[in-house]
Structure formats: structure tokens, C-alpha cells
Amino acid sequence: xxxxxxxxxxxxxxxxxxxxxxxxxxxxxxxxxxxxxxxxxxxxxxxxxxxxxxxxxxxxxxxxxxxxxxxxxxxxxxxxxxxxxxxxxxxxxxxxxxxxxxxxxxxxxxxxxxxxxxxxxxxxxxxxxxxxxxxxxxxxxxxxxxxxxxxxxxxxxxxxxxxxxxxxxxxxxxxxxxxxxxxxxxxxxxxxxxxxxxxxxxxxxxxxxxxxxxxxxxxxxxxxxxxxxxxxxxxxxxxxxxxxxxxxxxxxxxxxxxxxxxxxxxxxxxxxxxxxxxxxxxxxxxxxxxxxxxxxxxxxxxxxxxxxxxxxxxxxxxxxxxxxxxxxxxxxxxxxxxxxxxxxxxxxxxxxxxxxxxxxxxxxxxxxxxxxxxxxxxxxxxxxxxxxxxxxxxxxxxxxxxxxxxxxxxxxxxxxxxxxxxxxxxxxxxxxxxxxxxxxx
Numbered sequence: 468x469x470x471x472x473x474x475x476x477x478x479x480x481x482x483x484x485x486x487x488x489x490x491x492x493x494x495x496x497x498x499x500x501x502x503x504x505x506x507x508x509x510x511x512x513x514x515x516x517x518x519x520x521x522x523x524x525x526x527x528x529x530x531x532x533x534x535x536x537x538x539x540x541x542x543x544x545x546x547x548x549x550x551x552x553x554x555x556x557x558x559x560x561x562x563x564x565x566x567x568x569x570x571x572x573x574x575x576x577x578x579x580x581x582x583x584x585x586x587x588x589x590x591x592x593x594x595x596x597x598x599x600x601x602x603x604x605x606x607x608x609x610x611x612x613x614x615x616x617x618x619x620x621x622x623x624x625x626x627x628x629x630x631x632x633x634x635x636x637x638x639x640x641x642x643x644x645x646x647x648x649x650x651x652x653x654x655x656x657x658x659x660x661x662x663x664x665x666x667x668x669x670x671x672x673x674x675x676x677x678x679x680x681x682x683x684x685x686x687x688x689x690x691x692x693x694x695x696x697x698x699x700x701x702x703x704x705x706x707x708x709x710x711x712x713x714x715x716x717x718x719x720x721x722x723x724x725x726x727x728x729x730x731x732x733x734x735x736x737x738x739x740x741x742x743x744x745x746x747x748x749x750x751x752x753x754x755x756x757x758x759x760x761x762x763x764x765x766x767x768x769x770x771x772x773x774x775x776x777x778x779x780x781x782x783x784x785x786x787x788x789x790x791x792x793x794x795x796x797x798x799x800x801x802x803x804x805x806x807x808x809x810x811x812x813x814x815x816x817x818x819x820x821x822x823x824x825x826x827x828x829x830x831x832x833x834x835x836x837x838x839x840x841x842x843x844x845x846x847x848x849x850x851x852x853x854x855x856x857x858x859x860x861x862x863x864x865x866x867x868x869x870x871x872x873x874x875x876x877x878x879x880x881x882x883x884x885x886x887x888x889x890x891x892x893x894x895x896x897x898x899x900x901x902x903x904x905x906x907x908x
Contacts, residue, residue, distance in 0.1 A: 484709035490656035494699035522638035522646025564602035
């Protein structure tokens with residue numbers, strides 16, 4: 468349970484975290500307002516009231532064009548398409564169209580693409596490559612009477628008008644920059660968090676005289692971001708920290724996952740570096756002859772026995788046990804297949820066997836005999852090997868075999884021609900491992 472003081476502090480932290488979140492949302496809305504204004508205009512018209520903060524107002528030229536079209540609609544409704552009043556408005560619209568093409572009122576708002584889209588739509592509609600000619604035809608009594616007033620004004624409302632209404636003019640200040648009064652809103656939040664930081668400094672210093680105000684500020688370094696009138700997107704850092712401290716969100720799982728990924732990446736990079744460095748050093752040792760000298764020294768130096776066990780002999784015995792008891796039973800069908808193939812090949816090369824196959828009823832007998840022979844041979848070999856390992860006398864012979872095998876290998880390893888060949892193979896093998904490990908496909 469929270470004590471009254473703790474509960475009071477928690478509510479204060481939550482209130483300030485909420486205000487920080489609200490300030491961050493407002494700042495992000497301000498940063499994205501201009502790019503998203505068309506969306507707000509079409510779907511959330513009430514939001515466009517924010518134009519006043521950004522110094523945005525309707526562009527006089529496009530607004531004049533829109534008003535002229537509305538007056539034309541009203542005149543046609545009252546006097547008809549063939550009246551002189553209608554003709555007057557059509558001439559005005561033709562003049563305004565030429566002016567719009569020449570002056571490009573969309574440039575200030577960065578919407579020149581809208582003008583190009585309008586011209587393309589009119590050219591396609593009228594089938595005229597000249598934008599001015601297309602406008603002149605479109606706003607003429609002859610064309611509208613022939614094609615149909617209702618149809619063409621519906622086309623204008625559907626495709627041309629939406630491109631005109633989103634255009635705007637943005638005021639400039641004395642410095643030549645766009646008017647932006649967001650600082651007046653942002654100053655409220657900056658003032659709140661500046662006052663809070665001063666209050667925290669006073670409170671902490673009052674209860675802990677050993678801390679200087681600089682140390683208190685350093686402990687709350689993230690709050691300084693809330694006081695910056697620029698780079699508002701960075702405010703996400705203190706907002707997340709405050710929400711975590713106020714227990715409004717729990718980022719422990721995210722934090723642990725990020726730590727795991729970060730540490731895992733470092734460990735992977737270090738492991739890869741260590742392995743590649745080890746392989747590189749091994750190649751250097753092989754090229755310099757250190758491996759050869761080490762083996763030669765090992766084979767010609769009396770060994771210090773720490774456990775009364777000849778590890779090499781035990782290793783050979785272990786390999787034999789694995790081969791006999793585990794490997795051979797699994798590959799016995801393959802061994803029998805090889806033996807069967809060898810026997811059949813020998814028989815096929817025998818003239819006596821070929822003559823025997825010509826006798827009636829004898830053709831299948833050699834194949835059956837081969838199967839029995841192969842089965843008996845493989846079984847006999849496996850039985851003999853198991854008896855060798857299980858018989859004490861055979862075990863003694865096996866140890867002598869391991870000892871002689873070790874001595875023979877040692878003597879062979881000291882031959883220079885053999886050593887050079889082994890070094891070359893080992894060096895190439897390590898190079899292939901390095902390439903495969905460092906650049907896996």
C-alpha cells in the first residue's frame with residue numbers, strides 16, 4: 468500500500484507526465500500540420516482552424532476563381548446558359564484561367580502539382596494540347612451548350628474544385644520567414660516544466676544540502692529537453708521516462724528485450740572476431756612452422772604422467788568401441804551391399820559363371836549363394852571384432868596395436884614431405900573456414 472505522501476507524489480508525477488504527453492502530441496501535430504493539411508481539410512474541417520497559428524489564409528487568386536464559378540452557377544440558375552450575364556462570367560473565368568496558368572498561385576503553398584493536374588485534366592477533357600485553349604473552350608457557351616452544362620459543371624466540382632480549395636497563401640514575417648505562432652502555445656508548456664524543474668531543485672536542495680543545483684539538474688537531464696523551443700520530436704525521451712516513473716506504462720519487458728538484443732549483438736561480434744583472430748593466428752603458426760615444432764617436441768619429449776593413463780591409447784580404444792558397437796550396426800546393410808557388388812562383379816568376369824547361367828534352373832542359384840556368403844562374411848567380421856574388444860588377451864593386443872599405431876604416426880609426422888603436405892592442407896582448410904564463417908550464404 469502507498470503511504471499518503473507516496474500517493475500524493477505519485478499523483479503529481481502522473482499529472483506532470485500527462486501534461487508532458489499532451490505537450491509532445493501538440494508539438495508533433497504542429498510539425499506535421501502542413502504536410503497533413505489536405506487530409507484535415509477534406510476529413511476534419513474543424514482542424515483547419517489551426518491555419519491562424521501558421522499564418523495561413525485562402526489565396527486571393529484561387530479564391531477569386533472559386534467565387535467566380537459559384538457566381539456562374541447562380542447566374543445560370545437564374546438567367547440560363549445563353550444569357551449575357553452568363554457570357555460575362557464565362558469571359559471572366561477565361562481571363563482568370565489564363566492568369567492562374569501564368570502566375571501559378573499554387574507555388575507559395577508548394578502545390579504546383581495541383582496546377583499541373585488541373586491543366587492535364589482540362590486538356591484530356593477537351594482534347595486540346597494547349598492548357599489555355601482547353602480553358603477557353605471549357606468556359607464557353609458553345610461548348611457547355613453542346614456537351615451539357617450539368618455534366619461539365621459536375622466534372623468541375625468533382626476534379627477541379629478539390630484541387631483549388633486546398634490552395635492557400637502563407638504570410639511572411641519581417642525576417643522573410645513564414646509566420647508561425649506555435650511558440651505562443653509551446654511557451655505555456657515550457658513555462659510549466661521550467662517552473663517544475665525550479666521547484667524540484669528547491670525541494671531537493673532543501674532536504675539534501677550536500678547536492679548542488681547542478682547535480683540536481685544532471686539527475687533530471689531529460690527534463691531539459693522539454694525546455695528546448697526546437698527539436699520537439701526529442702520530447703518523446705522525457706515523456707517515456709516520466710510515464711515509466713509515474714507507473715502509467717511498464718517498459719521493463721521492452722528494456723530487457725533491448726538489452727538482450729544489444730548484448731547479444733555485441734557477444735556475436737566479439738565471438739566472430741575472436742574466432743577469426745584465432746584462425747588467423749593458427750594459419751600464421753602453421754606457416755611459421757610452430758605447429759610442426761610443437762608436434763616434434765611433443766613426440767620426442769618424455770611426458771609427465773599425471774593420472775597413470777595413456778590418453779592416446781584410451782582414445783584409440785574408445786574410437787574402436789564406437790566403430791564396432793555403434794557405427795558398424797548402422798552401416799552393415801551398406802557394407803553387405805558393397806560385398807555383394809564385389810562378389811557379383813567377380814562372378815560376372817568368370818567364364819565358368821557365364822556358362823553356368825546358361826543351364827536351365829541354375830541362373831538364380833549363384834545370386835542366392837552370394838547373398839548367403841555376404842551375410843555370413845559380414846556377420847563373421849562383426850562377431851570377430853566384438854570378441855576382440857571383449858577378450859582380455861585381445862584387449863592387450865589392441866593396446867599394443869594402439870601403442871605401435873601412435874609410434875608409427877609420430878614417426879611419419881616427422882617426415883618433412885608429409886609435414887609440408889599436412890601444413891598446406893591445414894592452411895587451406897582454415898582459409899575456407901574463415902571465408903565461410905565471416906561471409907555465410
